[in-house]
Amino acid sequence: MTTEPAGTPDEEGLRHRVRALLSAHDPASTDRLAFLRARFDAGLAWVHYPQGLGGLGARRSLQGVVDAELAAAGAPENDPRRIGIGLGMAAPTVLTFGTDEQKARFLRPLWTGEEVWCQLFSEPGAGSDLASLGTRAVRDGDDWVVTGQKVWTSNAHNARWAILIARTDPDLPKHRGITYFVCDMTDPGVEVRPLRQITGEAEFNEVFLTGVRIPDAHRLGAVGDGWRVAQTTLMNERVAIGGASIPREGGMIGTVAATWRERPELRTPDLHDRLLRLWVDSEVSRLTAERVRQQLAAGAPGPEGSGLKLAFARLNQQISGLEVELLGEDGLRYGDWTMTRPETVDFFGRDAGYRYLRAKGNSIEGGTSEILRNIVSERVLGLPSEPRTDKDAAWKDLPR
Amino acid sequence: MNQPSSQPATPDLLYSDVEDDLRSAVRGLLADRCPPTAVLARIESGTPYDLDLWRTLAAEIGIAGLLVPEELGGQGASAREAAVVLEELGGAVAPVPFLGSAVLATSALLAAPAAAGPLLKRLASGEATAALAVPLPTAPGAAFPGSVRVAADGTLSGRITGVADASAADVLVVPAVGPDGPGLYEIAADAPGVSIDVPVSLDLTRPIADLTLDAVAARLLVGPDSAADALRAALLAGAGLLASEQLGIAQWCLDETVRYLGERHQFGRPVGSFQSLKHRLADLWLEVVSARAAARNAADALASGSPDAAVAVAVAQAHCATTAVHAAEECVQLHGGIGMTWEHPAHLYLKRAKADEIALGTPGRHRAALAELVGLPA
Numbered sequence: 001m002t003t004e005p006a007g008t009p010d011e012e013g014l015r016h017r018v019r020a021l022l023s024a025h026d027p028a029s030t031d032r033l034a035f036l037r038a039r040f041d042a043g044l045a046w047v048h049y050p051q052g053l054g055g056l057g058a059r060r061s062l063q064g065v066v067d068a069e070l071a072a073a074g075a076p077e078n079d080p081r082r083i084g085i086g087l088g089m090a091a092p093t094v095l096t097f098g099t100d101e102q103k104a105r106f107l108r109p110l111w112t113g114e115e116v117w118c119q120l121f122s123e124p125g126a127g128s129d130l131a132s133l134g135t136r137a138v139r140d141g142d143d144w145v146v147t148g149q150k151v152w153t154s155n156a157h158n159a160r161w162a163i164l165i166a167r168t169d170p171d172l173p174k175h176r177g178i179t180y181f182v183c184d185m186t187d188p189g190v191e192v193r194p195l196r197q198i199t200g201e202a203e204f205n206e207v208f209l210t211g212v213r214i215p216d217a218h219r220l221g222a223v224g225d226g227w228r229v230a231q232t233t234l235m236n237e238r239v240a241i242g243g244a245s246i247p248r249e250g251g252m253i254g255t256v257a258a259t260w261r262e263r264p265e266l267r268t269p270d271l272h273d274r275l276l277r278l279w280v281d282s283e284v285s286r287l288t289a290e291r292v293r294q295q296l297a298a299g300a301p302g303p304e305g306s307g308l309k310l311a312f313a314r315l316n317q318q319i320s321g322l323e324v325e326l327l328g329e330d331g332l333r334y335g336d337w338t339m340t341r342p343e344t345v346d347f348f349g350r351d352a353g354y355r356y357l358r359a360k361g362n363s364i365e366g367g368t369s370e371i372l373r374n375i376v377s378e379r380v381l382g383l384p385s386e387p388r389t390d391k392d393a394a395w396k397d398l399p400r
Numbered sequence: 401m402n403q404p405s406s407q408p409a410t411p412d413l414l415y416s417d418v419e420d421d422l423r424s425a426v427r428g429l430l431a432d433r434c435p436p437t438a439v440l441a442r443i444e445s446g447t448p449y450d451l452d453l454w455r456t457l458a459a460e461i462g463i464a465g466l467l468v469p470e471e472l473g474g475q476g477a478s479a480r481e482a483a484v485v486l487e488e489l490g491g492a493v494a495p496v497p498f499l500g501s502a503v504l505a506t507s508a509l510l511a512a513p514a515a516a517g518p519l520l521k522r523l524a525s526g527e528a529t530a531a532l533a534v535p536l537p538t539a540p541g542a543a544f545p546g547s548v549r550v551a552a553d554g555t556l557s558g559r560i561t562g563v564a565d566a567s568a569a570d571v572l573v574v575p576a577v578g579p580d581g582p583g584l585y586e587i588a589a590d591a592p593g594v595s596i597d598v599p600v601s602l603d604l605t606r607p608i609a610d611l612t613l614d615a616v617a618a619r620l621l622v623g624p625d626s627a628a629d630a631l632r633a634a635l636l637a638g639a640g641l642l643a644s645e646q647l648g649i650a651q652w653c654l655d656e657t658v659r660y661l662g663e664r665h666q667f668g669r670p671v672g673s674f675q676s677l678k679h680r681l682a683d684l685w686l687e688v689v690s691a692r693a694a695a696r697n698a699a700d701a702l703a704s705g706s707p708d709a710a711v712a713v714a715v716a717q718a719h720c721a722t723t724a725v726h727a728a729e730e731c732v733q734l735h736g737g738i739g740m741t742w743e744h745p746a747h748l749y750l751k752r753a754k755a756d757e758i759a760l761g762t763p764g765r766h767r768a769a770l771a772e773l774v775g776l777p778a
Contacts, residue, residue, distance in 0.1 A: 247407055260776055272778045276767040279776065280718045287693035287715075291413040298414060304693075307686040370675075376685055377678035381658050384673040 008057050009047075011065050017042060017056075018069045032076040036112040039075070045111045049095065053107050061297035078113045081344040085155060086110040086117035090163050090182075093233045097180070097221040106161070106182065118159035120150040120183060120207055121230065125400055128371045130165075131174045131227060132390070132398060135209060137166035137181065144168075144181065144219070146189075146212040152365070156192045156205040157341060159185045163233060164214075165226045170396040177395055178226035182218040189213070199357045200337035203345060234367075245293060246286050252319040252348055252355065253282035259326060266326050275326075278319050285311045303380040310372050313362035316347065320356040327352055408708035411700040413693055419484045425461050426488040429453075434492045436745035442495060443604040443748070449568040451529075454496040458526025464502045465524025467510065467637075472517055474524035479637060483644035483699035490648025490724075493748045495605040497529050499638065499645065500565025505530035505573045507637040508584055511630030512622040519571065519586060519621070531569035532634060533611055535562040539761030540635040540713065541769055544628045548613060550578025555593070555615040556585055564759070566609035567598050574618065575631055581624030584631065587616050603755035605748055636713055639760040640698035643716035646724035647695045649753050650688045653727035653746070657681065657734050664736075677734060684730055691723040711773050714766040721763045724753040 009017065025038045039045055040054045044066050049055025071077075080087055087110070094106050109115040126133040135148025146166050156162070162183040169177035183190070189212035194202035221229040249257055260267065260275060288304060288311070295302045324331040334353040347358060363369040377383045390398055415423070433453050442450060458464035466482045468474020475481075482503060489498055506523055509516035509530075522528040534545055548558030556576050566572065566589070574585045587594065593616040601607040622630045658681060661672030671677060698716035701709040728750040732739040739746045757763065771777055 245410055257776060264777075267778065269778065272771070272776075273767075275776060276771055277718075279770065279774065280715055280767060283715050284690045284694045284719045287411075287413065287697050288690045290410070291693040291696065294412070294414050302689075304689045307682075307689060310682075310686055311690070370679070373679040373682035374675065376682035377672075381678075381681055381685060383658065383662060383678050383681065384670045386673055386675060387669065 115160040120164040180226035180229040316359040468524040478703035486644040487648035490645035497565035504532035508634035548576035584622035585618040640713035643695040643720035646720040650727035653731035728753040
């Protein structure tokens with residue numbers, strides 16, 4: 001008999017708890033949502049979270065043990081692709097800066113997927129220079145009244161909640177007058193309009209906020225501390241990469257390699273040379289991600305993670321470009337230009353033309369490759385920043 | 401083969417505490433005994449190899465026998481530790497025959513520990529230094545060399561050009577073909593009939609040599625049954641570990657360039673604050689951290705005898721060879737005029753990086769090998 005030791009469970013302790021969950025809630029006969037709620041309540045949702053909030057305070061690297069055991073037992077998943085912003089960005093921010101009430105209210109339905117989250121950060125006038133954002137939040141009694149426009153909002157049309165940053169003090173320099181909120185997407189002042197992309201579909205939205213009322217109880221962190229809170233969100237977006245080992249030929253290179261093997265009539269010496277270069281680059285990138293994962297698991301995260309998105313964007317663009325070219329006449333065809341509103345973000349699915357066009361976003365979304373190079377050179381390599389005139393001036397006095 | 405490649409086991413891509421300690425010991429000694437100024441002073445001195453330094457590294461830190469089992473007087477370590485040493489030696493462009501003796505020749509001899517035991521013992525202690533007598537550009541998949549023949553009386557005759565570390569060697573391990581087939585033979589570098597010509601080398605810190613053998617007395621170490629496999633294994637180990645040397649070169653070039661661009665002022669500000677330069681260094685940094693993952697992967701695959709070793713080595717060479725050259729070229733360019741001078745050490749790294757790109761298979765040859773190995777035929 002296994003007895004559960006007090007304190008943080010180890011691998012055996014987690015296996016024990018998985019078995020207990022499965023025997024109390026047989027996946028074959030339990031409703032999907034009921035199972036996911038039970039998993040959360042058993043602390044097996046994200047084992048590194050605290051007890052009572054879906055976790056057990058265990059090592060993050062042990063999550064794989066739980067996921068593998070549950071997958072083997074045919075347990076339902078929370079469809080992480082549909083709720084990626086909630087899991088990767090909102091949850092760690094709520095965990096770090098939220099009040100006990102906020103954590104208890106938001107985390108469980110976020111993790112089970114009952115409530116989808118989106119992110120209201122970028123604005124038409126504040127892209128790479130996010131801190132210059134102009135959406136205003138004005139205090140009114142126990143509420144804040146928010147007015148402004150956000151953009152590039154994936155999943156806004158499905159979302160119940162949004163993480164939002166808005167300007168609460170225009171007289172301070174831009175980084176200091178920002179506050180972080182949880183915004184109710186069902187508020188009548190929220191209007192979501194699809195934003196059609198070069199792929200034909202509308203994965204993103206424009207979000208217009210007109211007199212949206214947010215209770216002060218839905219503020220995350222102190223008034224004026226929103227930029228620091230947002231850094232946590234953005235850092236966690238990058239850490240999320242280090243989850244599981246990627247198999248060789250995982251990702252886009254696997255698709256083009258399969259086409260190469262299946263269709264010898266398409267091969268040319270030039271394409272062969274370029275394919276092999278990209279195969280090597282993909283494998284090296286996979287190993288780099290694996291090394292980052294191992295560093296995280298060993299509790300010694302390295303700076304390499306900052307560069308992975310740069311490599312990912314470049315590779316996806318080059319490989320998908322090669323694939324369209326390799327396909328020749330088939331590369332002249334495109335699946336469907338009809339405007340649809342997909343539930344999930346899809347980098348690798350559909351046809352080669354779609355992949356080629358969608359990959360163009362990889363070097364823009366989540367920080368452009370140019371901004372990432374600034375971050376690497378300043379924060380990792382320690383090179384000096386460009387001279388700045390906007391850092392200490394009041395936000396209201398900045399030219400725009 | 402025309403299927404997707406199989407999935408390799410997950411490698412250990414980190415450094416162990418023992419490996420970190422070994423690195424510190426080597427780095428400390430090199431900082432003391434092998435600063436760039438000393439290397440610059442030595443290269444035109446007529447004794448390009450620093451054999452005193454080599455003896456200290458071999459005897460005090462024990463790096464000459466890292467790959468040799470303990471029962472043969474070595475350290476009984478693995479390719480992982482040898483890789484860490486090569487990172488440090490590359491980072492100092494240290495003029496010592498570690499690659500030729502402790503990696504290439506030693507790996508070939510390990511195929512026949514019985515016959516080669518006494519020689520391995522001498523190599524592990526640093527008492528003797530060996531070179532593997534193949535042209536440095538030879539790739540792991542190359543055909544067994546036929547330029548040296550074994551006569552009926554057992555002597556060797558022939559010519560081998562472009563051999564690394566031969567001018568620092570006491571013993572040459574020579575692939576030769578006789579009436580019974582291929583074999584690996586031991587000859588003394590100063591035996592009658594051996595002439596070692598040292599041409600002017602591109603790489604000032606690892607000069608090549610041209611060997612001419614005329615009826616040289618030889619001892620057979622590895623016979624026809626396993627000579628080709630032994631040579632292939634040695635070349636694979638050499639190519640895989642060379643990736644770590646290339647990583648060391650690239651890391652030095654990156655660090656030195658970042659340091660310089662933080663100090664050098666033009667237009668009233670550090671030149672390292674200009675985005676056009678920062679972005680180049682960010683891209684180079686990504687290449688270098690990727691090279692670290694690839695080089696560690698190759699070392700780990702060689703150390704564990706993984707069936708994936710051939711793929712891991714080819715990937716590491718295809719990436720790291722290119723990265724070292726790119727890093728050295730960026731180092732020269734971003735240093736401006738000073739980078740073009742003889743007195744600045746950047747050229748030592750550029751020359752080593754460019755020679756290493758050719759050594760043990762060019763990136764293109766390794767990509768061609770991968771096409772076979774992972775089922776992506778032309």
